[in-house]
Amino acid sequence: MISERLHKIICSTLGLQEDEVEIKDDTLANQVPGWDSLNHVNVITAIEKDFAVRFKSIEVLKCKNVGDLQKLVDSKINK
């Protein structure tokens, strides 16, 4: 499950209306409008800032979909 908070950060970074975009565990970055390879850096840094966490580069590179990213965030905040 993608948390409301993560959903909100992604949408606000990409300038999307929250209720117009559905993001599920298996959603890929390029399936979200505007989440291209360049904007990726903005999304990741926004998540780090909002949750006050710091990912290792390799951890982000291993994420295959938004679900993986959610798990990564959860693993950091539960530490």
Place this chain on the structure above:
Amino acid sequence: MFNVDFTKIVNLLKFDPSDPLLFGSSLFLIVFFFLILFYRIFATSKNARILLLLFFSLFFYYKASGIYFLLLIASSAVNFAFGKFIFESKSAGIKRLLLIFNITLNLGLLGYFKYTNFFIEIINDFKLGTFDPIDIFLPLGISFYTFKAMNYVLDIYLESMEPTKSFRDFSLFVFFFPNILAGPIDRASQFIPQIEQNDLVISKEDIGKALLLIMSGLLKKVVIADYLSLNFIDRVFDSPLRFTGVENLFALYGYGLQIYCDFSGYSDIAIGISLLLGFKLMDNFNSPYQATSIADFWRRWHISLSSWLLDYLFRPIQMKFRNLKMFSNVIAILVTFVLCGLWHGASWMFVFWGLLHGFYMSVSMFLQKPKRMLYQKLGILNSKVLKVFQVLITFHLLAISWVFFRVKSFEEALNIFGQIFNFFDYKIIPQFVEGYTPSFILIVLGYTIHFLPKSLEVKSASILGKINPVFQALILAFVIWFAAQIRSAELQPFIYFQF
């Protein structure tokens, strides 16, 4: 009764550096016919099929690079072992060390064969020492199969796939002859599972698609690329000062078409041949000149390389420097494109070509927001007019960059641009059309076909797949015969072989 000269046949099948087995050559057609014949006979025996393909691929590579087929086997063995070690190792630190060692080994080998003399030249130019160039044979396709094998190890490291237990399967992925010399640089995660299919089932649609790809690839290569280069483009690029601005401009447009037809023609044939063997390779081109931006172009041109660079070079650099926000993109873009240029060959012109693309991409990234606001203000956002305008601008930016890709020095490039800007008289156009009618028609025809909708291609493939196999063979034979008639001289080597 049959007086067969076996020494001649053996000589024909021996390694000859000037005569690799080019798709479309008579020898290739003959040996491929026998391959398909035996492949069909072994349709129900997976092991026999795989072995046949392995040996044929090794022969194909031996014919192009001689004894260096041993290097190919070594590369396969080493990368297979590294994939296993990285997967099995428990500690993240050791995984990382193994990966660094593996990358150093792969790039070190590639560097030795491809870049040693370039570095010697740099050392000499900067007066850091005096060395003579070394005579090094460049094993064909080394850039392609090294990247193919590296993708396997990198994906295991990034946990995108698990290693295969079969060295045989991994070797077939690396050796696979259709894409070993010039790509597509296929992904192990997509190719290896296809080897494990038990029965050889090729659908009618796939046969139709394969035939269409092989035929269009052959026509692109022989009729458009080779004809244009021999009869028009090479002449202008070899001595641009002897031609007016009009000829230089058309040569520039023509080269964009030539390089596309040459390279995508090869990819088409490679993908088509693979389909006939029951393998689906990744797409490599998607009407690249229909791109509305340089970034869009790189999603459509040499997709197997651009996505490789995106996944394994751009993204790691971008993440490393992510605190710099958009500037992390600039660093990642510039490094990626300079290395992309260098991947194509050891010369400053390729480096500059890459740098120019990096520059295009970085500037357009910063202009993205202001441009959007401007289009919104003018009320043309998402309009057809804007799209046409964007395609035209992108195409011309690309055409400029291709000049640097093609020439050997900046002086030559400046001569071409000088002629276009200083000696251009549109009144000469009718004379040019008259003097170079076939080339002019091919350029116009080539670009027109390029802009036809994709649905037409899908429809043609589906029709071709449904017709009787005898007619399919006849159509294919006719296209091969037609290409042979058009062939101006010997089949020209594919441009991308040298990379």
